[in-house]
Structure formats: C-alpha cells, structure tokens
Amino acid sequence: MPAESAQDRPIGSGGSLGLTLVLSEIAVLFRRLRTWAMIGALALIPILIAVVVRVSSDGSASGRGPAFLDSITQNGLFVSLTALTVAIPLFLPLTIGVVAGDTIAGEANLGTLRYLLIAPAGRIRLLLVKYAGAALFCLVATLTVVVTGAIIGALLFPVGPVTLLSGDTVGIVGYFLRLLLLALYVTVSLLGLSAIGLFISTLTTVPVGAMAATAALAAVAQILGALPQLEWLHPWLFTNYWLGFADLLREPIAWTSFADNALLQLGYIAVFGTLAYGRFSTKDVLS
C-alpha cells in the first residue's frame, strides 16, 4: 500500500452533497463561448425591438405586431414584456434545447462522460447536477431578456408608473418586481422542456440530435396547442401556460395560472426525470 493510501479516504462523508460538482458544472457551462453567444442573441431581442420602435415611431398605434408593442412608446418599461412575448415561442426554447440536449450527450460525445462516471460522479448525482445546470440556464436566459429590456427601455423611452391590466397603477419599483416575478414564471415554464431535453440527451451520443429534437418538440407542442380540435389535449401540453403570465400583471395578483403551470411542469419533470434515470442508470457507456 502507498504510504498515503487511497484507502484512508473516508467514504460518503463531507462534500458528498455534490456542491463542488454543481459549481464545476456551472463553471463549465458559462465558460463556453456558445453559452455566451446564446445569451447575447437573447439580449439582442429587446434591443432590436426597442431600437426599431424608437426609430420608426411616428405616434401611430397600428394595433398589429406582438402584444404590448404599441405601449412601448408611452412607457419604456414595456420593452421587457414585449421581448419576453417574442422570445417565449421560439428563441427561449431553442437555447434551452441546446443546453438541455447537450447535458449528457455532449459529455458522451467528448468522451468525458466515462471519466465523470469513473471519478465516480454517480449516475443519479450526475443527472441531478446536469439538470440543475440546465435549470440555472433557464433562469439566466429569461433574466437576460427582462433585464436587457428594462435597461434599453429606460434609455430610449420615457419611464413612469405603469397601468396594469386590472387598471391599477404601480410605481417603477413595483413594476420591476412584477417583471422579476414574470421571469420566474417563464423560468418555471421552461423546466418541463429541460427535463425532456435531459431525457433525450441520455438516448444518444450526438448532442446536435438531442438539441434539435428538444427544440422541435417545443414547436410541435405549440402547434398542437393552437389546434382547437385538440382542446382535450391542451391542459397536458407543457407549452400550455407559456404565455399565460398576464395574471401576474393584475392587482391583486392571480396566482392560479402560476400554480397550475408549476404543477404541470413538476409533472413533466417527474415523468421525464424518471425516464432519464431509467435509461441512464443502466446504460452501457461505450463512447
């Protein structure tokens, strides 16, 4: 035995919570150029909207275009809201698809998956850590849209108290708090999709395939959600509450859609988390 034997190491004590691995996962995620490219692209959405509206604003409210678009000229605070509405159907699911689809398949593709497993990371622990990383990205992505929108809106347009959908008026601080709440709502909305991405990611060693499949599923779910003939299916679609954040812009706040959404997303996390575990815990890692 070596003098400094490996046997002396305690088993299963301290540090076994995996916090180090979570931090490492976050560091690896945010040290990638790709991650910052996606965050940059998301930040461009509110900037583009604000600049275009500012440049072309001649006071005529056409009533067309994304929701809240016409309100921007009167109050810059609406930039965040408009940008979120634009980002939710396509851009956010796309970036989440990239991150969630890459979780396991990306490591398998690099070959680092085998080294993580023999470290040993533990298969369940690795899944949890990977999911935590993807969930954090959902929050960062959503906040990027909201915060960039708030900044560019304040720079280009007048900012003042906002009239909510219920007719009440809140101050800037109150409105900004609601925007953060809204960001939280959208983050929660994306957790189900992240779980689906994690599961798909355990099926393949080709990350691009998992990313595309995840993003495509988000599109399919939204299309199904738009077909009135499938009304019975709508409450079960993970995209069902994606644009249902209007309740957070009333006074008092109606929490029902937030709660329904959270419950639905939890269901998706449970189902696809279990599937991912079932697949990954017994998978032969041959990459």
Next chain:
Amino acid sequence: MSSDGLAIETRGLTKVFGSQKAVNGIDLAVPRGSVFGFLGPNGSGKTTTIRMLLGLASASSGEIRLLDGVMPRDARGVLPRVGALVEGPAIYPFLSGRANLPRLDAADRPPPPPPRSTRVDAALERVGLGHAATKRAAAYSLGMKQRLGIANALLAPRDLLILDEPTNGLDPQGTREVRGLIRSLSEDGTTVFVSSHLLAEVEQMCSRIAVMSAGRLVAQGTLDELRSEGTARVRVTTPDIDDASRVLARLGLPPQVHGRDDTITAELVVEGLLPETVNAALVQDGVRVRGFEVSGASLEDRFVALTGEGFDVAG
C-alpha cells in the same frame, strides 16, 4: 482462488453484444503490487473488459472484484481509489489543460485532503505538462492530450491504476517517460494494470501478463512462465552443413536447412538439452561453427502463436 492479495479478479466475465461475445468467460487474477500487462490485438475485447471492470458497461454474466469491493455494486467506495485511462483521454476543448483536471476531480467524492490546486499542479508536473497547463486543451497534440489523461488518473493517491494503451500517440521520449512513471508508481505500491497491443512495451514494463484473443483469455502468468511455454530455437551458421545436420539429428533435434546453404536451424524440442551442450557437441564432432544463435522463446513467437498471425481485426 482466493481474492486476498488480488487487486482485480474476475470469474467467467462475459459481455455479449447482440449475437457476438465480445468478452467470453474470462478469469483474470491481478495480484496487488504487480505491473500487469493486458495484451491482445485490436478488437480482442481488452477495452470492453476494462469498461466492465470500471462499471461503465454491465457484464452479461460473471463476477468482478476490484480491490475490496464487488463491481458495480461497490463502485462508490472502490472507484475513488482507482485511477484510469480508458480508450484514450477525453478533454473539454474549450477549457485550458489545467482547468480540465478540477472538472473531473470535482466528480470524485469526497476528494482527498490536499487542496485541489496542489494536486492538479503536482499531477501536471508529473506528466510533464507544467509549462503547457494554461494552453487551451483544443490546441494540445495527441501526445499532450494523452499526458493530460494520465495526469487525471494521478489526481489522487490510487491503489490501482488501469491504463488502456497509455503510450498511444506519444513520441519515443514520452513513451520512456510513461514507462518510468509506471515503474515509480509501482515502487510506491500501486498496482498497475496496463493494456496494450504492443508486446515490446508490455515486456519492458510488466512482471505478469494476460493475453486476450477474440474475447477469450488465452494465457495468463509471469513473463517467464509464458516464455517457457514456447520453444527455443538454435541457429547454426557453418560451412559444414551436412556434419551439423547429422549432429543435431543425433541429439534428437530435427534439423531444418533454409535457403542459404550455410545456415541450419532446429527447435530445442528435447527437454533439458541446453544450447551450450548443442554447441559443444557440434565442435566436438569437428563442425566449424561460424555463428551460433539461440532465438525464439521470444514472447513475440508466443504471442503470435496465441493470437494468430493475421493483420485482420478479430471479428
């Protein structure tokens, strides 16, 4: 067979892919403290075996004991004491060489006491990557990646190292360094299990070897045991071919005359008959010996005999 004193022990280890047995009922016994060579041509099942040893792939049947545990059941207790390089190194190309190591170390739980950065620096120094540590790993050459992979295996004190083709992609200098590294680790008491398709490499490093061929373990033992299973051959160069041939025949060695008319060879098939005795007999009978050479008993002949000569990868 007792598991005491063995770092790796498998019984009837089998892996079936579809209808093909990639690994077919192998019984490995790797003594603690040994440098153990795991030989076999490409596609003979070495890497699949290693994957099963480390719990990356499940065995179709059979048992595995690794150090004091049963794999994969005790993976969590056993694997932190095992360092491994499996099927080449794997890197995060967008991280520096130095940043790659803490990533994998973070997956180890709980990490050993010395601070991570100390261990990372020590491992990089040990494989000679100290100067290139801050370079992006994407810019590493194959040999540098290989060194980084070995550094990863050395991040913590290990009782067992499993190195799959450790000198792959290394220049002769690097190959020598790796051999030296393995020797020094072995002197510290670490058991080293090295797989290779290069016989010469294994012969220089290992005290024991096992030979795989087409999924089966065809030989296992110390180098000397394996050598002694082969037959040595004497090769005599002389102008007196006929006399030499007669002497060899008298000693019971069937002589073989080859293309050149001054060379004759014979397998030393008579037990206990030493080459020097053969030479003395030749000279005594007036054979003018110009050259006398004992060849064979080489591990290479033995290896080829066990695994087949062909260049084809085992299907």
